Amino acid sequence: MTDETIFEELRHLCAAILHTDPTTITLETDLYADSLHLTEVIVASEQHFGTVLDPVGAQPRTVAEAVRLVRTALDRSNAVPTA
Template identity: 45%
Template sequence: MSDDEVFQELRVICAKILSVDPADITQDVDLRDELEADSLDMAELAAATEDRFALFVDLDTAKQARTLADVVTLVRAAS
């Protein structure tokens, strides 16, 4: 799976969790500042990412993710 394919999958997950239009989600959008994701949203995103990609996401590492590009990097590193 390419980085773009991972991003597209994460975009759908993120849009559902944050109740935003997927078109508003770019790779560089700040999840916390621009999309107003709180710590519960980020934990839910980590859990959904684990489920979708069958991997383990370390919560301390996940807390450092600011953008969807950061999450793509985490997925690629854990694969």
């Protein structure tokens, strides 16, 4: 999954949670408008992408940071363990 795909999917999740038009969501969109909304974005992202986001890094300020957080979680879940 590309970062662009992650962004497009997060854009729609964020728009639904923030009750706004998806076209207004950009990589620079601030997610700290409301801590409840941020929590909803994190939970929805985990459910949508089927992964657990890093609890230390799970405070993305912008959509771009959320994309990086999801990318890291997806990469970690797809990593092949070495013996």
